[in-house]
Amino acid sequence: MIEALSFLALPALACAALVAIHAYFGLHVLERNVIFVDLALAQVAALGATAAFLLGHPPQGLAAHAYALGFTVAAAALLASTRAWSGRIPQEAQIGVVYVVAAAAALLLVDRAPQGAEHIRQILTGNILTVGWSELAWAIALYAAVGLAYPWIARALKPSGWISEFAFYAAFGVVVTSSVALAGVLLVFAFLIIPAAIGVLHATRFASQLAIAWIAGTAAAFVGLAISYASDLSTGATLVCTYGAALAIAGIARGLRRERRAKFGAALRLGRWLAAALLAASAIWIAISPRADQPLLDSLEHAFPAIRGAYMDAKSLAIGAEAAAYGRRYRDEADKLRAREAERRWKGEPLDEEEVRRIASFEKSYNEMIRGEEFVTREVRSRAREAKRWWIAGAFLLVAAILAVSLPAWRSIPRSAPR
């Protein structure tokens, strides 16, 4: 527990700081309908840093940051100027053009580089898990400065004039350049759009939208970090998926809150009919092609392995179980063999080439045997499904019929009750 906290404290703080500034800009981005502007500006910043690298500056030095910033500000000026065309060409299309041209130009620059430059963008892309205290402190100071200065400047400027547009893109570009280096492109996009979207779903006033976005964004980030730790999953990707789930929950919550009960009942009915349709389609599919992938049956079996007992006889079940056990044993043996070889690289007598070759050939044959056992498991199951396909299809159809038909009867109970 203490170890987990010591590893997650800084990432959690970083998430909170990133949500604080990105939810604010995210609301503006949603309002302006320039959803992918952060990707375009991040790409332009990467182009600037690549140019700096080619001119002989170290990839994370001051000069690289200055070049990245300069390129971003230039792109901000460009986007502010071309907003006037947005009647003819949507702003989102212009942003797309900036993105692809910046990405392609970086590629061409890299092709001219002496060495190692193609990875520069990777180096410039951060990982929230390994964020350092000093860079986080810098980022928080920057976010605080932009977060306090930008609203004040925006209020002083004429809305929708060139200067106010430029101020928006430049302020946002500065933030995104720093945050992509901290957390990576995917995560920054999630921080930007999803909390803001949740805020817009549940409130109409800017201040309440922002408050909801901050609370929901920070809470989802903490949940995502905890899941990443507990389930041993890549942190950035887990956070993005948690944010997706948070938005889905927020959407359902809105439905529950806003819609009348009658509409909720209608939604429930629709859900049951969809489930019935899915079951009927699966029934037809298994009747036509029992050996093909059966998504519904496969996922049911994955969740409840006991279902297999319903259509496989004891003998096939035993064959399948035995094959699975052998597969596990071979996998275990291969792992042990590999571990022994790896240990002998540094401990005890070194293995000679002949022994290494022998181990490799054992590993290969174990791998083949594992595949053989997997084939047996699949084959036994396919045969059982083929033999019992009408039974399985019938069971699916029965459940589908119950779902579809029982609905009116179920609904008639409250209707007949006295009001």
Add this chain to the structure above:
Amino acid sequence: MTIALFLGLEGVVGAEPLRLVSTTTELESLAISVGGELIVATHLIPAGQDAENFQPRPQDLARVREAQAVLRVGVDYDLWLDPLLQQAGNARVRRGGAGYIDASTDIALLDVRAGGVGPDDGHAHGRGNPHYWLDPANAAMITATILEALARLDPPNAKRYEANRLAFLERLDAKMGEWKRALENAPALIAYHDTWPYFARRFRLRFVGIVELRPGVPPSASHLAKLAREGIEARVGAIVREPHEPARDAQFLASRTGARVAVLASSVGAIPEARDYISLIDYDVRALAPSR
């Protein structure tokens, strides 16, 4: 048939040097140590670029088309070469042709995992770990494979190729003793990516763990925590990363385990000091050797 054969051999028998194209810079360097001035060697992947995700350019097609020999790493490391060979339509260097050289022939591979076994194997490469050139003893095998091919393509110069290779092996042997002594008391290590099993085996180095278990998938928090714990227990001396791998992740583990970060190159030209094969290994050994 005889005429075609004669015409085909003409370019080789004449005074013109034999044109060899290798996929990587380190194989190019090994080919030059065998071919010397009798061959003109070029490589396709620019130094320091990611070999597995390389995208050939139009001129690469011309290079392969004009080549008399093509030298590849194999072990699914440079799979993009196969469509290029198909497209170039140069029968000499196609799979099975006289000029097709797979340097992994006769190498004893480590960490063999068949493709399609499932998602739970650590490295995405189908058949064994492909970084076998990082064991200098394997350089003897690779140059033997190259020598065999060059002697087949250019029989009159076979003796000179053999002499070149022997001279190279002598230099390598002299260095090998020096390298082994330098790394005798090297501390335990953690690597960013599973690039070093062959190097580790030759120099008896202990790699406690790998940061990025699956290429392209950043580590989880619990995996990093486990690595940090095991690193402290094993008293890890250095976190090994290559120039193109994220500096921050290595620095993070270094600060947690009290180790330093050592930047190693797996490829000739990835850093300026690695000019050829021997200086590549030389650089890596010096970067790891405990300071006296």
